[in-house]
Amino acid sequence: MNRHFINPTAVLRLVGLILMMLGAGMVFTVIVAFIFADGDQWGITLSMAITLVLGFSMWKFLPGEMDLTARDGFAAVTFGWLGMSIVGALPYLFTGAIPCVTDALFESASGFTTTGASILTDIESLPHGILFWRSFTHWIGGMGIIVFSIAILPFLGVGGMQMFKAEAPGPTADKLTPRIRGTAEILWGVYVLVSAAQAALLMFGGMDWFDSLCHTFGTVATGGFSTKNTSIAFYQSPYIHYVITVFMFIAGINFSLHFWAIRGRPGKYLESPEFKFYALMIGISVVILSALNLFRGQPFEPAFRDAAFQTCAIATTTGYATADFELWQPLAQVWLVSLMLIGGMAGSTGGGMKTARAMILLRQARVELHKMVHPETIYPIRIGRKSVSNEIVQNILAFFQLYVMIAIFATLFMAALGLDLVTSLTSVIACMSNIGPGLGEVGPTDNYAAIPMVGKWMLTFLMIVGRLEIYTVFVLLTKTYWSR
Amino acid sequence: MNRHFINPTAVLRLVGLILMMLGAGMVFTVIVAFIFADGDQWGITLSMAITLVLGFSMWKFLPGEMDLTARDGFAAVTFGWLGMSIVGALPYLFTGAIPCVTDALFESASGFTTTGASILTDIESLPHGILFWRSFTHWIGGMGIIVFSIAILPFLGVGGMQMFKAEAPGPTADKLTPRIRGTAEILWGVYVLVSAAQAALLMFGGMDWFDSLCHTFGTVATGGFSTKNTSIAFYQSPYIHYVITVFMFIAGINFSLHFWAIRGRPGKYLESPEFKFYALMIGISVVILSALNLFRGQPFEPAFRDAAFQTCAIATTTGYATADFELWQPLAQVWLVSLMLIGGMAGSTGGGMKTARAMILLRQARVELHKMVHPETIYPIRIGRKSVSNEIVQNILAFFQLYVMIAIFATLFMAALGLDLVTSLTSVIACMSNIGPGLGEVGPTDNYAAIPMVGKWMLTFLMIVGRLEIYTVFVLLTKTYWSR
Numbered sequence: 013m014n015r016h017f018i019n020p021t022a023v024l025r026l027v028g029l030i031l032m033m034l035g036a037g038m039v040f041t042v043i044v045a046f047i048f049a050d051g052d053q054w055g056i057t058l059s060m061a062i063t064l065v066l067g068f069s070m071w072k073f074l075p076g077e078m079d080l081t082a083r084d085g086f087a088a089v090t091f092g093w094l095g096m097s098i099v100g101a102l103p104y105l106f107t108g109a110i111p112c113v114t115d116a117l118f119e120s121a122s123g124f125t126t127t128g129a130s131i132l133t134d135i136e137s138l139p140h141g142i143l144f145w146r147s148f149t150h151w152i153g154g155m156g157i158i159v160f161s162i163a164i165l166p167f168l169g170v171g172g173m174q175m176f177k178a179e180a181p182g183p184t185a186d187k188l189t190p191r192i193r194g195t196a197e198i199l200w201g202v203y204v205l206v207s208a209a210q211a212a213l214l215m216f217g218g219m220d221w222f223d224s225l226c227h228t229f230g231t232v233a234t235g236g237f238s239t240k241n242t243s244i245a246f247y248q249s250p251y252i253h254y255v256i257t258v259f260m261f262i263a264g265i266n267f268s269l270h271f272w273a274i275r276g277r278p279g280k281y282l283e284s285p286e287f288k289f290y291a292l293m294i295g296i297s298v299v300i301l302s303a304l305n306l307f308r309g310q311p312f313e314p315a316f317r318d319a320a321f322q323t324c325a326i327a328t329t330t331g332y333a334t335a336d337f338e339l340w341q342p343l344a345q346v347w348l349v350s351l352m353l354i355g356g357m358a359g360s361t362g363g364g365m366k367t368a369r370a371m372i373l374l375r376q377a378r379v380e381l382h383k384m385v386h387p388e389t390i391y392p393i394r395i396g397r398k399s400v401s402n403e404i405v406q407n408i409l410a411f412f413q414l415y416v417m418i419a420i421f422a423t424l425f426m427a428a429l430g431l432d433l434v435t436s437l438t439s440v441i442a443c444m445s446n447i448g449p450g451l452g453e454v455g456p457t458d459n460y461a462a463i464p465m466v467g468k469w470m471l472t473f474l475m476i477v478g479r480l481e482i483y484t485v486f487v488l489l490t491k492t493y494w495s496r
Numbered sequence: 497m498n499r500h501f502i503n504p505t506a507v508l509r510l511v512g513l514i515l516m517m518l519g520a521g522m523v524f525t526v527i528v529a530f531i532f533a534d535g536d537q538w539g540i541t542l543s544m545a546i547t548l549v550l551g552f553s554m555w556k557f558l559p560g561e562m563d564l565t566a567r568d569g570f571a572a573v574t575f576g577w578l579g580m581s582i583v584g585a586l587p588y589l590f591t592g593a594i595p596c597v598t599d600a601l602f603e604s605a606s607g608f609t610t611t612g613a614s615i616l617t618d619i620e621s622l623p624h625g626i627l628f629w630r631s632f633t634h635w636i637g638g639m640g641i642i643v644f645s646i647a648i649l650p651f652l653g654v655g656g657m658q659m660f661k662a663e664a665p666g667p668t669a670d671k672l673t674p675r676i677r678g679t680a681e682i683l684w685g686v687y688v689l690v691s692a693a694q695a696a697l698l699m700f701g702g703m704d705w706f707d708s709l710c711h712t713f714g715t716v717a718t719g720g721f722s723t724k725n726t727s728i729a730f731y732q733s734p735y736i737h738y739v740i741t742v743f744m745f746i747a748g749i750n751f752s753l754h755f756w757a758i759r760g761r762p763g764k765y766l767e768s769p770e771f772k773f774y775a776l777m778i779g780i781s782v783v784i785l786s787a788l789n790l791f792r793g794q795p796f797e798p799a800f801r802d803a804a805f806q807t808c809a810i811a812t813t814t815g816y817a818t819a820d821f822e823l824w825q826p827l828a829q830v831w832l833v834s835l836m837l838i839g840g841m842a843g844s845t846g847g848g849m850k851t852a853r854a855m856i857l858l859r860q861a862r863v864e865l866h867k868m869v870h871p872e873t874i875y876p877i878r879i880g881r882k883s884v885s886n887e888i889v890q891n892i893l894a895f896f897q898l899y900v901m902i903a904i905f906a907t908l909f910m911a912a913l914g915l916d917l918v919t920s921l922t923s924v925i926a927c928m929s930n931i932g933p934g935l936g937e938v939g940p941t942d943n944y945a946a947i948p949m950v951g952k953w954m955l956t957f958l959m960i961v962g963r964l965e966i967y968t969v970f971v972l973l974t975k976t977y978w979s980r
Contacts, residue, residue, distance in 0.1 A: 083869065346911035346920060350904050373897055380894040384971040385567065406886075409893035410864040413857055416900055420834050427830035433918055433935065436830060451917065487868040 018494065021076035023087045028070025030092045031099060034152065035064035041103070041148055044222070045141025052139035055107035063099045085164060086487050093156070093476055097121040100149050109142045114468050118460065121472045123149025125479035126157065126361055128236025128331040128448030129471070131461045135241050140222065143239050147226035154233025154361040155203055157479065158267050162359045163195040165481065202270050207232050210259045217251045231259045234361045236331030236448040243333040243456075250317055253334055257321045261294065264328030266359030285396040290357050290367045297323040297351060304344050327351040329363035331448030333456040345451060349438065352445050363446030363478060365415060369408050371395060376405055414482055419444060422474055429464045439463065443471040444478035502978065505560035507571045512554025514576045515583060518636065519548035525587070525632055528706070529625025536623035539591035547583045569648060570971050577640070577960055581605040584633050593626045598949050605956045607633025609963035610641065610845055612720025612815040612932030613955070615945045619725050624706065627723050631710035638717025638845040639687055641963065642751050646843045647679040649965065686754045691716050694743045701735045715743045718845045720815030720932040727817040727940075734801055737818055741805045745778065748812030750843030769880035774841050774851045781807040781835060788828050811835040813847035815932030817940040829935060833922065836929050847930030847962060849899060853892050855879060860889055898966055903928060906958055913948045923947065927955040928962035 038060040045053040080088065100120035104110035110119055115131045122129045123146055132138070138146075207228050214224035226239045240246035244256055262270070269287060272280035281287050301319035306312065318335045325332045326348045337348055355364015372393060379391040392399040419440050426436035431453065438450030439460070449456040453463075460468065477485045487493050522544040529537040564572065584604035588594035594603055599615045606613045607630055616622070622630075691712050698708035710723045724730035728740055746754070753771060756764035765771050785803035790796065802819045809816045810832045821832055839848015856877060863875040876883040903924050910920035915937065922934030923944070933940040937947075944952065961969045971977050 086868070342911035342914060342916055342920060343908065345917060346908050349917075350908060353904075373901070376894060377898050377901060378974075380891065380898070381967065381971050381974045382976045384570070384967050385974065385976045402890075406890055406893065407864065409890065409897055410860060412897055412900075413893055414861050414864070416896075417857070417861060420837075424827065424830050424834060427826035430826060432826055433829060433833075436826060483865065483868055487865050490862075490865045490869065492866045492869045 018087060019076065019079065019081070019084050020087070021074045022078055022080055023084050023091060025071050025074050025076065025078055026080065026084075026088045027091050027095045028067045028072075028074070031063055031067030031095055032071060033067075034096055034099065035060055035067055037148070037152060038063060038145075041141055041145045044144040045139070048140035050139030050141060052103075052107040052109065052141040056103045056141050056145065058106050059099070059102035062102060066099065083493070086484050086493070089160060089164060089480055090476070090485050090488055093121075093124060093480060096124045096149075096152070096156075097472075097476070100124055100145075103142060103145050107139065107142055109138055114465050115461075118468045118472050119146070120149060121475050122443075122448070123147075123235065123237065124153040124156070125446050125475040126150050126153045126233045126235040126329075126363065127443060127446040127475045127479075128230065129443055129454070129475070130237065130448070130459050131463075131468070133459060133461050135239065143226060144222070146237050147229040147235070147239070150233040150235030150237055151207070151229035153479075154229075154235065154263075155200055157233075157361050158199050158203060158359070159192060159196045160480070162199060162266070162268055163192045198271060199267050202267055202274060203232065205274065206259070206262060206270065210255065213255045214252065217249055217255060219247070219252060227256065228259075230332065231256055231330065232263045232361065234260065234263045234328045234330040234356060234363065234446075236325075238332065244321070245334045250313070253317055253321055256332065257317075257324050260321075260324035260328045260330045260332070263330070264290065264324070264356035264360045264362040266357045267361075268359055283396070286357055286368050286371060289371050293351075293354070293367065294323055294327055297327060297347065300347065301340075301344055304341050308341070322348065323351070326447065327354065327362075328356045328360070329445055329447040331442075333449065336455070336457050338451055338455040338457070349441065349451070352441050352447050355445055365412065365445075368395075369411060372400060372405060372408050373412060376409065411482065414486070415444070418474075418477070418482065422470060425470055426467055429467045431463070431467065439467075439471060440474060444474040446475060446478050502571060503560065503563065503565070503568050504571075505558045506562055506564055507568050507575060509555050509558050509560065509562055510564065510568075510572045511575050511579045512551045512556075512558070515547055515551030515579055516555060517551075518580055518583065519544055519551055521632070521636060522547060522629075525625055525629045528628040529623070532624035532706075534623030534625060536587075536591040536593065536625040540587045540625050540629065542590050543583070543586035546586060550583065567977070570968050570977070573644060573648060573964055574960070574969050574972055577605075577608060577964060580608045580633075580636070580640075581956075581960070584608055584629075587626060587629045591623065591626055593622055598952050599945075602944065602952045602956050603630065604633060605959050606927075606932070607631075607719065607721065608637035608640070609930050609959040610634050610637045610717045610719040610813075610847065611927060611930040611959045611963075612714065613927055613938070613959070614721065614932070614943050615947075615952070617943060617945050619723065627710060628706070630721050631713040631719070631723070634717040634719030634721055635691070635713035637963075638713075638719065638747075639684055641717075641845050642683050642687060642843070643676060643680045644964070646683060646750070646752055647676045682755060683751050686751055686758060687716065689758065690743070690746060690754065694739065697739045698736065701733055701739060703731070703736060711740065712743075714816065715740055715814065716747045716845065718744065718747045718812045718814040718840060718847065718930075720809070722816065728805070729818045734797070737801055737805055740816065741801075741808050744805075744808035744812045744814045744816070747814070748774065748778075748808070748840035748844045748846040750841045751845075752843055767880070770841055770852050770855060773855050777835075777838065777851065778807055778811055781811060781831065784831065785824075785828055788825050792825065806832065807835070810931065811838065811846075812840045812844070813929055813931040815926075817933065820939070820941050822935060822939040822941070833925065833935070836925050836931050839929055849896065849929075852879075853895060856884060856889060856892050857896055860893065895966065898970070899928070902958075902961070902966065906954060909954055910951055913951045915947070915951065923951075923955060924958060928958040930959060930962050 042057050042060055045056045097117060097120045100123060101116035104116040104119060110116040118131050210231060211224045211228040214227060215221060223239050230237050238244065265287060269280050269284060298320045301323055302316045305315035305319055321334045322337055337344060353365055354370045355366055356362015358366045358368040375393045379393060382391050393405060422440040423436045426439060435452035435454055438452060439454045442448060442450035454460055526541050526544055529540045581601060581604045584607060585600035588600040588603060594600040602615055694715060695708045695712040698711060699705060707723050714721050722728065728737065749771065753764050753768060782804045785807055786800045789799035789803055805818045806821055821828060837849055838854045839850055840846020842850045842852040859877045863877060866875050877889060906924040907920045910923060919936035919938055922936060923938045926932060926934035938944055
């Protein structure tokens with residue numbers, strides 16, 4: 013069927029289905045809560061019940077066929093993430109861990125968008141069930157984003173990611189649902205495998221099973237929630253720092269490539285020009301930050317370790333911290349803010365604008381200069397052996413422009429609330445790029461508790477906008493989208 | 497002749513011609529210096545002699561025909577501005593007003609690019625000849641930029657300004673030289689007329705002829721050099737503030753429109769969609785900043801006056817100050833930084849990205865959202881009754897991207913010198929957008945004296961890059977440009 017208008021009940025039924033799956037996943041949190049029995053178990057159980065009932069009702073009692081077109085996809089994804097963020101706030105509210113609705117929603121959205129920005133001031137005082145839930149929202153969000161970026165985005169024809177269409181594993185059906193299901197199952201297998209490997213390695217390093225799981229969730233989803241007030245700096249063991257560094261690096265890679273590696277074709281990594289760009293960017297950053305750390309008088313091993321950790325934490329938009337980079341040189345700070353903008357690979361759990369877009373933007377800039385000299389010549393942009401269509405280039409330029417414009421408007425908004433320039437700017441970038449820590453009042457050793465309430469709403473909105481690659485959300489704000 | 501390579505001697509001969517004209521113009525400065533006889537007269541006379549001899553030698557003794565193609569235009573403009581900046585530094589050096597070469601070049605480039613950033617800490621202690629020269633470089637630079645943006649840029653096919661080709665007055669010859677000459681003569685007439693009007697109005701308000709001329713130069717060129725340490729805040733008279741506000745507003749308008757107004761067709765202003773956008777932007781800004789000033793407890797008239805003055809000073813990239821906006825609310829500060837990025841109208845003496853580009857970027861963002869929903873539909877971008885070609889849109893998107901990328905790299909560079917984030921970022925924006933004051937260590941009551949030497953070189957480069965709309969300079973850095 014070739015509908016040319018949105019099917020709202022089908023979208024809501026799909027959101028109901030997503031909530032049912034989320035509710036089912038909550039059972040792990042309930043189990044953990046009952047194991048520790050810190051007093052949060054009933055609040056979490058109630059949240060699970062409500063989520064299941066709500067999801068089931070939406071799916072069962074709303075009329076209409078589950079027949080979705082690409083156009084419905086935008087609404088389904090946006091409302092899916094919004095729905096998860098809303099019910100995900102229930103455990104915080106019902107257990108009293110976060111009594112304020114704005115704060116609970118901020119924390120929940122920060123989890124599902126794998127941002128890792130927190131309004132909590134004393135994390136370690138929280139009951140185990142809530143801590144687990146907090147990290148678990150990252151893991152679910154990471155799962156969601158892999159499917160979103162590899163299976164759904166190319167189908168919607170959004171964000172210039174069409175070029176990666178061919179790279180997605182799984183059946184290449186033309187209908188939305190079977191294709192997504194097939195790809196999702198394969199990628200989730202990879203995701204679970206990577207997670208299991210990290211959790212095992214962390215436990216091997218002496219971390220208990222609870223913290224290992226929570227930090228694994230935060231790492232593979234490039235989220236950044238920790239169970240410790242001082243984040244990863246809590247752990248003295250260089251081994252643990254290195255394990256998390258490596259898995260942050262892995263989480264910033266397109267999961268399709270991991271799929272091929274597991275299937276015995278690790279050569280696919282080096283065949284990917286985007287991977288080479290990503291690895292080079294990380295490599296250069298580690299060298300620069302190591303040098304700066306040495307210059308500040310750190311001994312060699314910690315200088316390298318902090319540089320590698322902080323590079324991966326920021327470039328993959330995880331946001332974990334082993335060091336307070338607000339005390340680093342201004343160059344290191346501006347460098348890290350620049351990495352925030354670029355972010356991880358397309359098809360990873362990382363946020364930001366994505367290395368794929370950064371590559372094309374860099375090449376496009378060169379092409380424009382050549383075109384000045386030879387206006388009549390056509391310069392195709394190539395990424396590896398593929399040439400990138402003009403349409404995709406224009407789309408990426410527009411994405412970049414939209415990103416910067418939204419950042420400017422949002423910074424104005426935050427500044428209007430009385431926040432200083434650095435806090436306004438970096439809180440916006442850190443949330444829209446799904447990183448977590450910024451600079452100023454939201455630096456790596458601070459949190460978002462002191463941001464005024466409307467500022468938290470704005471940042472929550474930005475987290476979802478950034479996570480869904482802007483277009484997916486903004487398209488819903490156009491009149492065209494809703495008209496027939 | 498259809499050469500496909502650059503003609504270096506013709507370019508240098510043209511630069512020689514520009515220097516001769518500049519040398520001839522220096523006679524006014526020599527006269528002023530002799531009137532006041534502060535001891536700087538011989539240094540300035542020597543500078544004039546060197547400029548004339550150098551220009552004449554280049555023009556006379558270099559071989560080759562003065563036969564220039566569009567391609568040569570890029571080099572001619574870039575080296576022309578560079579050449580003016582270099583000989584323009586001589587008066588500072590020979591009189592000992594600025595003994596350091598880096599500083600003298602910074603001040604000179606800041607003058608000719610109409611930036612208005614200064615390394616001087618005590619302006620009022622300078623001899624009159626030097627003060628006059630400093631402001632005069634603005635005026636010459638403003639003249640140059642009007643011709644550059646209205647006559648040369650469209651001819652080079654650069655920067656998406658082709659759409660304004662039709663708006664330029666004068667003969668529409670296809671050869672570079674006659675067209676430029678014809679347009680230049682007309683526009684300079686308008687420029688002189690506007691300048692004379694402002695100088696007369698300032699003198700009418702009680703300012704002496706010397707300060708009136710210097711401040712007129714700084715205003716109509718949207719430069720910002722003052723003869724007073726405290727800039728326009730030195731003057732208590734609201735009348736003077738309002739005169740300068742109005743003329744900054746005028747200087748930010750496309751001078752072709754003034755030409756038509758003088759020719760009896762003032763309706764052309766309102767026919768221009770870019771003018772409406774520009775006026776609306778200024779109007780909104782005055783309302784917002786007035787409200788913020790009232791909120792801070794200022795009485796109504798000064799609140800409005802400061803808001804109008806500061807809006808025009810920043811939006812037109814003049815950079816004069818009647819108030820220290822670093823003491824204003826964060827919203828006002830971020831708002832002013834955003835205005836810095838947009839700048840004045842194309843074809844004005846204002847810097848920044850230009851309102852024409854901002855308009856098209858805003859419309860393009862909306863088009864991209866519509867395209868998500870209806871990928872098959874073509875949405876033409878219209879500015880007024882004209883539709884903008886896809887090529888121009890892509891060029892403007894690329895310009896925006898290049899602008900932001902250069903700003904990020906330059907900010908990294910400045911931060912590497914140890915400057916804090918706010919100073920690094922706003923010094924880069926203030927110089928590349930040709931404004932002058934930024935925030936932090938380069939705020940409206942500070943100056944650029946404390947910036948490390950290599951930082952001054954970088955900012956000098958950025959002033960020229962920004963003034964010549966990026967492409968003109970960057971195209972010279974490509975291999976394609978120099979190859980046959």
